[in-house]
Amino acid sequence: MFSLLGGLALLAGSFLLLKLGTFYWERSRLPPGPLPFPVLGNLWQLSFRLHPEMLLQLAEAHGRVFTVWVGSTPVVVLSGFRAVKEALISNSEQFSGRPLTPLFRDLFGERGLICSNGHTWRQQRRFCLVTLRGLGRGRLALEGQLQEEVAELAEAFRQKQGRPFDPQVLIVRSAARVIGALVFGHRFLSEEPIFQQLTQAVNFGLAFVGTVWRRLYDLFPWALRHLPGPHQELFRYREAVRGFISQEISRRKLRAPEASEDFISCYLAQITKTVDDPVSTFNEENLTQVVIDLFLGGTDTTATTLRWALIYMVQHGAIQERVQQELDEVLGTAPIVCYEDRERLPFTRAVLHEAQRLSSVVAVGAVRQCVTSTRLHGYSVPKGTIILPNLASVLHDPEHWETPCQFNPSHFLDKDGNFMVNEAFLPFSAGHRMCPGDQLARMELFLMFATLLRTFRFQLPEGTPGLRLEYVFGGTLQPQPQEICAVPRLSSCSPSSAPSREGL
Template identity: 35%
Template sequence: MPPGPTPLPILGNILQLNGKALFQSFNKLSEKYGPVYTIYLGMDPTVILCSCDAVKEALIDNAEDFAARGYMPILHKISSGGQELFYFLSGVVGSNGERWKQMRRFSLMTLRNFGMGKRSIEQRIQEEAQFLMEEFRKSNSQPLDPTFYFSKAVSNVICSVVFGSRFEYEDKEFLKLLNFLNQTFKGFSSIWGQMYNFYPKVMGAIPGPHHNIFKSINGVKEFITKRVQMHKESLDPSDPRDFIDCFLMRMEQEKDNPDTEFHMQGIVNTTLDLFGAGTETVSTTLRYGLMILLKYPDVEERIHQEIDQVIGRDRAPCIEDRSQMPYMEAVIHEIQRFIDLLPLGFPHKVTRDLMFRGFLIPKDTNVFPVLSSVLRDPKQFKNPNQFNPGHFLDDKGKFRRNDGFMPFSSGRRICAGEGLARMELFLFFTTILQNFTLHSPVDIEEIDLSPLLSGFGNFPRYYQLAFIPR
């Protein structure tokens, strides 16, 4: 296997890792052991890929060999007193083999049928963006915490596809649901969440805040289960309203198949995948992105100029504007690169005994393609630790793609919602900056762009800003 630091019995290499910034520890170890090395997270060997070239070679050039989802205890079945709390394996994110192929194929096909990548989903985003603008206008230019404003708006886009309707922003059940999602992402990124992934049996047996993750997930699943029951009672097979209706119809078609993947657990967990991934990642990117623009008012000013030139103030932004707005496109790409939302990505595992870069990786070995090492690869980006939209602009100011842009991962396991996420980010950012100037109640020198928590995800610090009508 690839070289790596000598592990201790039971503990593995945990003493060589910084629990508050795991990906930084991985990058540091790669300086000594190279871009492909072995580390023990607990008692299990894991291969770390730590450069743009190594990650691309694995996920793209050897896509089939690295296509399986690796073992991540926090995403797998967890029991407490015999009661199942969280079982992710029947969804899209955590499953493998034929189950994964069927769930992904069905999900993508159904989402496309309900407008993913089409004009209809664009109209839903535009409509939701206007609801959000109205909420910001109600603030009368007073500072506010944007966290749940973005969660509500972004979640409503995926809710309209999955549940067939949007929720009012004051809906208490909706707010409770969004808080569950926010706490889950925060818990995943905490040191407690990471410790659970290293030592699931030990951490499962001791008290601590990591158990709140599973309470939150259970809350989301209960909400989804109620919605599924409501859909069952009002289902019209001749006129499916949304993703849940389509899944229920498929369940009915395959009810006599003992090996079907379309069952109650499947519908709850697949909906959880789509709803969770479709809410927290985009809303966190928006929240983090506006904090960056507060820090760099010159970037905001240049965006205002481009918006006024291309769109003006009299019509809503549309996705066709994107090709005429290279600076906005570069800023959004740079925000995604800089915030490095999921620095480790999800674990993969190799599907066979594999020779990779002269090393043997045994079948079913966990592999972490460290996305942070791609997004901050100095070979790809001139100043990787600085926020600079110029990373995605050529000498003439035109948008320039970069192989190091991989926030959605790559290969067979690339995020199924990438197209929707990119559309949402462009339309929400552009609509906000068309209508408002951002103002920080604190001096911009005091704005700290480093994450509050950094583990599975980079969780931004809480902050306030005022939306000043333009």
């Protein structure tokens, strides 16, 4: 009996030593980093979150390329523009993979755009890029839709009559209706239950990925799949959203084949076109997931950036006044703001870019995976290694920004006051996995920001002690919930009515 127990103990001890030996041998092959613990890795030191500021502190101790362990999985973190550029731009193909964590595998599978790889990803991405650009090339029609949405957003602000309110709900609703019109071909009414459920699903999902529950699910998926918790609510939202998208797909099938005025119609036409192609990945499962991906990528980041931009204008009243002066001088009595106006509004454009830079809403960016063994910043990186580009470290890199932690529109202006591009401005990431909807986001942000600043003066409510500038960490870096006042500017031209399509 004792010999049997002793043998089992010896076997267990040997297995543990083997696992520990393998663990530390694998660690020795990767870039340096903080000492990990068995099972948890560095999650305890990281408070179970890949927090951008904490990763910046680790970069100071371990270098621009270092390794942290998420449980038993190594993650190579890239900090600063040079390291991120080397991976995502100079070696974009080698770092174009997308690892699937247990949570994302259970939620989405290897479908769609965000979580797919290989042939599926290449086909889906190419189609999304071409289709989104094609829909956007009817630029005047798309711009007209955006101007209509912006006019309604401004009207919603005006109805507050200068009283304190939190603009989050109105801005998120507006951004969601923009992407909804592009994907589904019709504008949602704000009170529609399915529209409210879609925005709730996006908000809940992005908040969930910043919680400890997300890390616990990835560590113990076999247990969490069967246990109660907020992750189960996430899966309920997924099923509801999939059901709605399936209904929309069924409606599109009843239309004439040539009716390709929205993304779903274009995708269905592509399914028909490639039905006899044995390697085609165009099917309704991928379509459903791509639509979810577009909503996730196209709603929160745009809305959050605009919220930060308004907060910065409240914080920097002199800059807000200078933006409004430029808008008044350049646009005069023009009834609406047009996207082409940005070329004549260098300061307004610089202020909006600076808001994107300083807020860095995407934080650490989406993880990549090394698809072939390669070298990065002098280190060997084996095939399959997970790569995490800390985009916040790029947008705050002191080598490329004069005052990286301060709001400074001069980062995007030359000595003559002309707008200029900075190569370290990567809010949409870079390389093969760059956001495919960046052009839509740029147009949407400019039209919203310029119109709102032209129409209102933003300020704190009387008696408010000050702005809360600490962000809420989740899927994106959200501003704290807080109220501001949108006081109508009597001298401004009020875009109270939507522009006509013929007038564009």
